[in-house]
Amino acid sequence: MKILVAITGATGALYAQRLLDNLDPLQHEIHVVLSNYAHQVIAEELPGGLRLPEGVQTHSLKSMNAPFASGSNPPDAMVVIPCTMGTMGRIAHGFSEDVLLRAADVALKEKRKLILVPRETPFSLLHVKNMELLLLAGATILPANPSLYMNPKSVVEVVDTVVARVLDHLGIPNRLAPRWAEEKE
Numbered sequence: 001m002k003i004l005v006a007i008t009g010a011t012g013a014l015y016a017q018r019l020l021d022n023l024d025p026l027q028h029e030i031h032v033v034l035s036n037y038a039h040q041v042i043a044e045e046l047p048g049g050l051r052l053p054e055g056v057q058t059h060s061l062k063s064m065n066a067p068f069a070s071g072s073n074p075p076d077a078m079v080v081i082p083c084t085m086g087t088m089g090r091i092a093h094g095f096s097e098d099v100l101l102r103a104a105d106v107a108l109k110e111k112r113k114l115i116l117v118p119r120e121t122p123f124s125l126l127h128v129k130n131m132e133l134l135l136l137a138g139a140t141i142l143p144a145n146p147s148l149y150m151n152p153k154s155v156v157e158v159v160d161t162v163v164a165r166v167l168d169h170l171g172i173p174n175r176l177a178p179r180w181a182e183e184k185e
């Protein structure tokens, strides 16, 4: 699969890091693009910065010279993780002025998987209406709402309960987080 991971300036850069840690560039073509504010949040939240696995291709936000900027070469799936309310609103309304937004526009119009992992609390009516628009347009809204019923022991384990659901929706087999009513190994 060709997968585009887009990282925006919401708190929760660790969600993006854990997703990248669990995508195999030998099995998939992995592309990464960061919004301007993603850099700031990564600097606050990830000591040592974002670790990109070898083989991952990064792209400049301002250049449309990326395959997924065109409907002729869309990704199989795009994940915006974490997704700000700003980026969510811009995608919902078809803004395409940088390559991240354009790629989401392409994913929707080409009927490819677009998974948004929004992070905000509380939601305003605008946020909810934008989510409604995106659902109607075919996106998957997979909020950064971790589950706690399996008693995670670390922040990474908490984060992985969300990342496991992202991998599930990408169709990538994983045992990242324990599943309910599954025998413990």
Ligand SMILES: Cc1cc2nc3c(=O)[nH]c(=O)nc-3n(C[C@H](O)[C@H](O)[C@H](O)COP(=O)(O)O)c2cc1C
Pocket: 007, 008, 009, 010, 011, 035, 036, 037, 038, 040, 041, 044, 083, 084, 085, 086, 087, 088, 119, 120
């Ligand atoms: C430390 C930090 C945490 C933030 N967390 C959130 C958040 O959880 N959700 C959100 O929608 N915006 C959050 N913001 C605000 C966004 O970064 C800001 O709205 C920015 O314009 C979003 O741009 P982008 O969507 O292009 O990344 C945060 C900003 C900072 C500096």
